[in-house]
Amino acid sequence: MIDGVKKDIEKLSGKIIEWRRDFHRHPEIAYEEKRTSSVIRQFLEGLDIPVSACAKTGLRGILEGRPGGKTVALRADIDALPLKEEGDKEYISENPEAAHACGHDGHMAILMGTAEVLSHRKDQFKGNVVFLFQPSEERIPGGAKKMIEEGALKGVDAVFGLHLWQPLPTGFVGIVKGAMMAQPDAFTVTVRGKGGHGSMPHTTVDPILVASHLVVNIQSIVSRNVDPLKPVVVSFGTVKGGTIYNIIPGEVSLTGTVRTFDSSIQSLAEKRLKEIVEETCKTFGATAEFEYEKGYPSLINPEGMTDFVLEVTRNTLGEDRIQEIDPVMGGEDFAYFLQKVPGAFLFFGMGDGMEFPHHHPAFDLDEKALPRATLLMTSLALEFLAAKE
Ligand code: NI
Secondary structure (H helix, E strand, O other), rough: OHHHHHHHHHHHHHHHHHHHHHHHHHHOOOOHHHHHHHHHHHHHHHHHOEEEEEEEOEEEEEEEEEEEEEEEEEEEOOOOOOOOOOOOOOOOOOOOOEEEEOOHHHHHHHHHHHHHHHOOOOOEEEEEEEEEEEEOOOOOOHHHHHHOOOOOOOOOOOEEEEEEEOOOOOOOOOOOEEEOOOEEEEEEEEEEEOOOEOOHHHHHHHHEEEHHHHHHHHHHHHHHHHOOOOOOEEEEEEEEEEOOOOOOEEEEEEHHHEEEHHHHHHHHHHHHHHHHHHHHHHHHHOOOEEEEEOOOOOOEHHHHHHHHHHHHHHHHOOOOOEEEOOOOOOOOOOOHHHOOOOOOOOOEEOOOOOOOOOOOOOOOOOOOOOHHHHHHHHHHHHHHOOOOO
16 A cells, blocks of 8 residues: 555645645644644545544544554644744745744644545555644643543554654654653743842842843753753743843843753752752842743653654665654653553654754745655554554
């Protein structure tokens, strides 16, 4: 059947790229994916795939093949980022407040292509394919958990997902056995001082100075508190305070992220953050509020399923299409699906000629990757359903 599938996808490749560009023009952020969701719903219903809403703007479609057999789920995340897109691509975002700067537009197009190909061949396989279009991957607590709570994995024997990946050359697959992606936590610090005139700093408690010391002091968590052989990242994402050049503000707020694989390192980083925030503020006579929010669990690919993905990749894309990669400090709420059922998550290369990294305002992807990724997703589903256990 695989040769037929290859031909189907070749014929469909223009449409897959069109779908991706349409989503790219109309990005919507976490839990606001209304247009996105309705486009996908209409598409799936047009293929006679029954669809139900799942996790607000998410969707769960189920394609029934011949009776009996197993059920495999495939997942695409559907949200964009709150970012103004830059550049001059013809399909540039029409929404000045959002952009598909992570590639989720491509994930949707790949899964739609997979659904179309499989729907025309549903009498040729035994079992069911569940299509999970998941909202809010980018924003903690994420849509995956909510989808699971609402029954997305009911009756599912295995789940697969991918992320288009700019660091990998187009058409190459990268996957890590075991821990592949980190636990992404978020923290917020509000430094409260005493505002006043910029010309009379001695009458104020300057929260800008305190915040500056904080940013520097916190660097010592990674360099002096955590074992150098254990991966950890502490980064600030925003520093906000003040209105004009000659006023010392009363308050500065900072946000940041902590990335770890190991829960003991995660606890250590949280504890040290809290201590450094409190002690630094005390030194300068300021006070602080500190909040720490634990994000997704670490994404762990089980060994057997990782081998399965590698084997299907070799058989469909070619022996040489696998690139060895290291785990990454990025987070991914697909981790929740893997806590519930067997499966695997992989990176699919689309980096040829692409200079901007994920989450950059001028991010783009090599669209030649899309049909190839569609072939891999389709094959993962068919091979899993065909495999004897
Ligand atoms: Ni992403």
